[in-house]
Amino acid sequence: MNLELKHLTKKYQDKTVLDDITLKLENIQILALLGASGSGKSTLLRLIAGLEPFQGGDIIVNNNAMRTSPLDQFRKNVGFVFQDHNLFSHLSIMENILLVLEKVHKRKRADVIKPVSELLERFGLIEHAHKLPHQISGGQSQRASIVRALAIQPELILLDEPTSSLDPVLTYEVLSAIKQLAEDQKDFIIVTHEIGFAKSVADYIVFMENGKIVEHGYRSILDQPQSAELKRFLDKVLTFIPT
Amino acid sequence: MNLLRKAFNFFSALLLYILFFYFVMVRSLDKGVDYAVYYEYRKVIFNGWLTTISISLMALILALLVGLILYWMSISHFGVLRYLQEIHKMIIFGTPLVVIAIVAYYYIGHAFNIRSKFWVGVITLALYIGAYIADIYKGAVESIHINQWQTAKMFGFTKVQTYRYVVFPQVLMTILPPLAGQFALTIKGSALLSYMSTDEFLNTIKTVQAASFRYSEGFIIVTLGYLLLTIPLILLVRYLEKRMNYKVAK
Numbered sequence: 001m002n003l004e005l006k007h008l009t010k011k012y013q014d015k016t017v018l019d020d021i022t023l024k025l026e027n028i029q030i031l032a033l034l035g036a037s038g039s040g041k042s043t044l045l046r047l048i049a050g051l052e053p054f055q056g057g058d059i060i061v062n063n064n065a066m067r068t069s070p071l072d073q074f075r076k077n078v079g080f081v082f083q084d085h086n087l088f089s090h091l092s093i094m095e096n097i098l099l100v101l102e103k104v105h106k107r108k109r110a111d112v113i114k115p116v117s118e119l120l121e122r123f124g125l126i127e128h129a130h131k132l133p134h135q136i137s138g139g140q141s142q143r144a145s146i147v148r149a150l151a152i153q154p155e156l157i158l159l160d161e162p163t164s165s166l167d168p169v170l171t172y173e174v175l176s177a178i179k180q181l182a183e184d185q186k187d188f189i190i191v192t193h194e195i196g197f198a199k200s201v202a203d204y205i206v207f208m209e210n211g212k213i214v215e216h217g218y219r220s221i222l223d224q225p226q227s228a229e230l231k232r233f234l235d236k237v238l239t240f241i242p243t
Numbered sequence: 244m245n246l247l248r249k250a251f252n253f254f255s256a257l258l259l260y261i262l263f264f265y266f267v268m269v270r271s272l273d274k275g276v277d278y279a280v281y282y283e284y285r286k287v288i289f290n291g292w293l294t295t296i297s298i299s300l301m302a303l304i305l306a307l308l309v310g311l312i313l314y315w316m317s318i319s320h321f322g323v324l325r326y327l328q329e330i331h332k333m334i335i336f337g338t339p340l341v342v343i344a345i346v347a348y349y350y351i352g353h354a355f356n357i358r359s360k361f362w363v364g365v366i367t368l369a370l371y372i373g374a375y376i377a378d379i380y381k382g383a384v385e386s387i388h389i390n391q392w393q394t395a396k397m398f399g400f401t402k403v404q405t406y407r408y409v410v411f412p413q414v415l416m417t418i419l420p421p422l423a424g425q426f427a428l429t430i431k432g433s434a435l436l437s438y439m440s441t442d443e444f445l446n447t448i449k450t451v452q453a454a455s456f457r458y459s460e461g462f463i464i465v466t467l468g469y470l471l472l473t474i475p476l477i478l479l480v481r482y483l484e485k486r487m488n489y490k491v492a493k
Contacts, residue, residue: 051397076399086394090412099408104399152398 009056032202079149085141139170157188280455291447302368309373335374348439420483
């Protein structure tokens with residue numbers, strides 16, 4: 001993916017959440033956004049998704065500038081995985097995926113059933129395809145949500161703390177599924193607190209604090225952080241992890 | 244075994260209840276019961292019972308529409324519409340149905356030249372129940388988690404698609420139990436239309452009572468007639484609620 005942020009500014013009433021962010025990245029497959037809660041990383045992801053308006057600057061994803069492209073068209077090329085799985089609660093896992101393909105992408109059910117079943121199979125969900133979201137575990141729901149995002153064959157997948165509401169076992173399950181995306185050469189941006197995961201999977205790291213990008217670079221910056229802020233952050237996050 | 248014990252407990256409770264009423268009847272009746280007159284008028288009474296069902300059904304269907312209009316008014320951008328529905332709801336919630344029925348029949352019915360007692364009854368009930376149904380809709384739509392709207396937006400659903408495929412099916416599941424409850428309330432409420440001398444169930448019985456002076460029998464029939472309609476509805480509400488709670492709790 002190519003991603004360019006030009007003087008991006010986002011405010012909620014008087015509070016500046018993203019403060020004049022500029023960044024230019026080319027040919028990155030996996031980007032991890034790190035930072036403490038309230039640093040602005042989830043907001044940045046939602047802006048890249050076209051979910052919220054912003055006050056200043058622009059976002060250019062794969063040469064499409066958000067200011068000039070119609071947002072709904074823009075969103076159709078992006079798959080999004082929310083913190084909570086956000087599956088439609090009245091529909092089975094299979095119908096959750098088919099609804100989006102049929103109604104938004106105007107695909108014929110007969111044409112998409114096979115590829116969707118294959119995806120569910122790969123992500124270990126085929127035997128749950130006809131269950132409602134409340135009938136499966138949090139990890140399975142989150143994997144289903146990843147399959148739903150993947151099924152529309154998006155240019156880019158965005159994942160917003162996809163494991164934050166899961167216990168360690170389910171977290172492992174979901175992270176393995178995301179790793180599969182990486183192996184499939186899918187481009188994605190992930191907001192995460194899982195430093196170990198970011199370190200092993202992401203190509204590029206962006207670290208944010210107080211609505212600004214404090215440090216960014218290839219994943220080696222997690223081993224040799226330059227800024228005091230990132231050092232402090234890593235010290236805290238890694239305190240209880242044995243080296 | 245469990246089922247047997249349940250059945251025993253239920254029928255014992257029912258028997259105790261009936262015994263109590265039997266005691267009340269024996270103590271207060273000075274003459275024995277005689278259903279001969281009611282049997283003679285069975286056709287008229289049955290028609291009254293059917294009228295009660297059709298008034299309630301028509302009123303409920305109309306109330307679903309009234310409720311929808313009031314709900315739309317409540318989320319409208321026009322302040323006047325929002326206040327209008329608010330005032331209507333305040334008045335409805337604050338006034339006994341019997342008062343509304345009398346005003347509607349003697350004044351509103353006349354003013355708009357609606358002479359049919361049946362239709363004045365239906366419209367009155369619909370306006371009354373509709374105010375409650377508007378709140379049921381509002382609660383149901385508000386109970387749809389913000390995530391569901393956001394997800395629909397993210398995946399590129401239009402506003403109409405979001406309502407049609409995401410919001411409406413979920414709202415339907417939530418409103419079914421309270422709607423079944425409202426239907427029971429409508430049936431009971433329709434009894435008040437006897438004040439307008441509509442030929443519904445209660446009024447028919449009252450007519451036979453007045454002609455035959457056999458009051459107790461009439462009250463027993465009228466009670467059983469309403470219970471026959473409302474108990475299945477109450478059981479349906481319980482069933483639907485249980486089914487929904489199960490889904491929510493998981």
